Amino acid sequence: MLTQRIEIHKLWDGDNLILGFSIGGGIDQDPSQNPFSEDKADKGIYVTRVSKGGPAEVAGLRLGDKIMQVNGWDMTMVTHDQARKKLTKKNEDVVRLLVTRRSLEDAVRQSMMQH
Amino acid sequence: MDTESAYSGYSYYSGRSRGSHRHGERSRDRHKSRSKESSRSEKSVTINAPPAEPLLGDQSVRGEEVQDDNWGETTTAVTGTSEHSLSQEDIVRISKDLDDSVGLDCKRYLNVALSVILGLVVFLTPLAFLILPHLLWPDRLRACGTACEGLFISVAFKLLILLLAVWALFFRPPRAGLPRIFVFRALLATLVLLFVLSYWLFYGVRILDSQDEDYQGIVQYAVSLVDALLFIHYLAIVLLELRQLQPFFSLCVTRSTDGATQHYNLGQLSIQRAAVVILENYYKDFPVHNPALLTASKSRAAKHLAGLKVYNVDGPGENNAAAGIAQSQSRAMIAAAARRRDSSHNELYYEEAEHERRVRKRRARLVVAVEEAFTHIRRMQEEEQKKAPGDVMDPREAAQAIFPSMARALQKYLRTTRQQHLHSMESIQQHLAFSITNNMTPKAFLESYLTTGPTLQYGKDRWLARQWTLISEASVTSGLKDGTVFLLKCIDFSLVVTTKKIPYIQLAEEFIDPKSHKFMLRLQSETSV
Numbered sequence: 001m002l003t004q005r006i007e008i009h010k011l012w013d014g015d016n017l018i019l020g021f022s023i024g025g026g027i028d029q030d031p032s033q034n035p036f037s038e039d040k041a042d043k044g045i046y047v048t049r050v051s052k053g054g055p056a057e058v059a060g061l062r063l064g065d066k067i068m069q070v071n072g073w074d075m076t077m078v079t080h081d082q083a084r085k086k087l088t089k090k091n092e093d094v095v096r097l098l099v100t101r102r103s104l105e106d107a108v109r110q111s112m113m114q115h
Numbered sequence: 116m117d118t119e120s121a122y123s124g125y126s127y128y129s130g131r132s133r134g135s136h137r138h139g140e141r142s143r144d145r146h147k148s149r150s151k152e153s154s155r156s157e158k159s160v161t162i163n164a165p166p167a168e169p170l171l172g173d174q175s176v177r178g179e180e181v182q183d184d185n186w187g188e189t190t191t192a193v194t195g196t197s198e199h200s201l202s203q204e205d206i207v208r209i210s211k212d213l214d215d216s217v218g219l220d221c222k223r224y225l226n227v228a229l230s231v232i233l234g235l236v237v238f239l240t241p242l243a244f245l246i247l248p249h250l251l252w253p254d255r256l257r258a259c260g261t262a263c264e265g266l267f268i269s270v271a272f273k274l275l276i277l278l279l280a281v282w283a284l285f286f287r288p289p290r291a292g293l294p295r296i297f298v299f300r301a302l303l304a305t306l307v308l309l310f311v312l313s314y315w316l317f318y319g320v321r322i323l324d325s326q327d328e329d330y331q332g333i334v335q336y337a338v339s340l341v342d343a344l345l346f347i348h349y350l351a352i353v354l355l356e357l358r359q360l361q362p363f364f365s366l367c368v369t370r371s372t373d374g375a376t377q378h379y380n381l382g383q384l385s386i387q388r389a390a391v392v393i394l395e396n397y398y399k400d401f402p403v404h405n406p407a408l409l410t411a412s413k414s415r416a417a418k419h420l421a422g423l424k425v426y427n428v429d430g431p432g433e434n435n436a437a438a439g440i441a442q443s444q445s446r447a448m449i450a451a452a453a454r455r456r457d458s459s460h461n462e463l464y465y466e467e468a469e470h471e472r473r474v475r476k477r478r479a480r481l482v483v484a485v486e487e488a489f490t491h492i493r494r495m496q497e498e499e500q501k502k503a504p505g506d507v508m509d510p511r512e513a514a515q516a517i518f519p520s521m522a523r524a525l526q527k528y529l530r531t532t533r534q535q536h537l538h539s540m541e542s543i544q545q546h547l548a549f550s551i552t553n554n555m556t557p558k559a560f561l562e563s564y565l566t567t568g569p570t571l572q573y574g575k576d577r578w579l580a581r582q583w584t585l586i587s588e589a590s591v592t593s594g595l596k597d598g599t600v601f602l603l604k605c606i607d608f609s610l611v612v613t614t615k616k617i618p619y620i621q622l623a624e625e626f627i628d629p630k631s632h633k634f635m636l637r638l639q640s641e642t643s644v
Binding site: 022033 | 639640641644
């Protein structure tokens with residue numbers, strides 16, 4: 001599966017460091033409610049909202065991306081709360097995400113076909 | 116139109132079934148009505164001889180009548196356009212009924228007589244067993260003491276119980292007259308007869324001839340006879356009453372004229388008994404047969420056939436090829452009818468919509484008129500009756516007083532829904548008086564006119580079909596089987612009955628522990644980071 005590395009620099013918003021997106025999913029959640037996953041049994045962490053002009057959008061994160069790793073930590077088999085904690089560590093300014101999205105594969109295939 | 120075809124139907128059947136008539140319309144005498152093979156008089160079901168032609172052969176006779184090209188001119192006084200006319204059908208029916216009431220009643224009386232004789236023989240036998248030794252050899256009899264007296268009491272009470280039980284089971288007024296003998300009753304009568312004869316034989320040989328002195332033994336013998344009779348009566352109850360209570364077949368009954376259908380669940384009965392049950396339920400469940408509602412489809416059918424005429428151009432000379440010509444003619448007609456641009460469906464649709472609108476308008480007027488009429492009268496209280504005795508009316512007069520204000524609306528409504536021959540003015544006034552007496556609201560009074568009820572709701576003269584004919588390919592005393600089809604035919608229409616077996620139901624059990632009902636929330640949280 002194709003993945004993309006995205007580096008997001010956190011932004012100070014008052015007292016908090018924000019990344020500018022929302023996540024959903026987790027092994028303690030109901031996977032059938034996830035609108036972005038292909039496999040409705042997939043309990044991974046997905047990006048459910050990207051705020052406009054925020055650091056995440058600037059860095060290239062898109063709606064519906066599945067987050068596979070955060071700073072090296074695996075995100076495919078974590079609870080929702082664990083994922084949130086890994087993303088909102090106060091002493092980190094930058095988070096490096098490994099994401100995958102469906103459209104990545106289509107784009108690569110298309111570009112391969114053009115050549 | 117209707118009258119011609121009905122008449123032809125009648126004459127077709129009167130020739131065939133006259134031999135097996137057992138129709139009795141007089142009031143039955145009650146005390147003579149008990150019989151084990153009793154025939155019943157109120158409705159008689161006569162059987163048609165096993166048909167040489169196909170089951171619905173009569174329909175083809177009726178079908179031919181439709182092709183009369185002058186039907187538009189000759190259909191004038193069809194059944195029931197005015198309240199006091201008698202149609203040809205009615206005349207035919209009345210004359211037929213008069214003929215039949217003088218029919219063969221001796222068969223029924225023979226049955227009654229036979230069963231009364233059998234009953235008397237059966238009842239008197241134990242008493243004869245007890246009394247004969249005292250009469251024939253009183254001096255040699257050994258007197259028996261208290262044991263015998265106890266047995267006398269038991270014989271007396273058992274005979275009393277047997278008498279009551281037989282009265283309850285067999286002394287009921289007969290429901291119907293069946294075409295063939297009632298097999299179970301005949302079997303039981305034969306069994307009882309054989310039984311009693313064998314007891315007499317034994318008694319005659321071993322006791323009378325040898326003049327036995329042991330009176331106690333004789334009394335015990337009589338007691339055993341009475342016991343056995345009670346057991347035979349138990350057998351009679353099981354065979355005649357209990358066996359058919361458990362539903363086994365589902366019968367689908369369809370009326371041939373308008374397709375009204377009902378389903379009944381019956382047990383294992385013979386075809387003739389099932390026919391009686393169905394007819395009893397027919398009068399209660401099926402809406403009354405209204406021939407005036409059928410004229411529309413007949414006229415449409417006539418128009419179809421009248422539209423195409425086939426001319427034989429080759430001349431009348433070829434008689435041996437007539438069959439081939441007729442066949443090709445009918446095929447040509449069918450093909451032409453299929454190709455023709457037929458707009459009769461359009462007419463039907465608009466006609467029905469228009470009729471519906473008219474009926475609703477008349478109904479609204481009727482409801483308002485009746486409600487207004489009912490406000491004109493008021494029930495008098497007890498105190499008022501004593502105080503002001505003037506201008507007091509009984510229900511009949513009150514009905515006559517308010518009837519004129521609703522009469523016109525009611526008659527128009529009945530004419531639109533083609534029910535006017537079902538209700539006479541007399542019956543309407545009677546019903547109005549009845550409603551007033553029982554404090555019914557106008558809606559309750561109108562209910563019997565707004566909806567067509569079952570046949571029983573109308574007067575006895577509307578139970579026109581007292582004479583039913585059972586047409587069946589299987590023998591009518593054979594039991595119902597899956598797929599049995601038979602017809603119940605009366606003068607105006609026939610009821611087609613098909614049988615289906617109720618499927619065997621296999622029930623399985625599943626136990627659910629009440630503690631196993633546990634639930635969980637479905638979480639889908641979204642956190643912004």
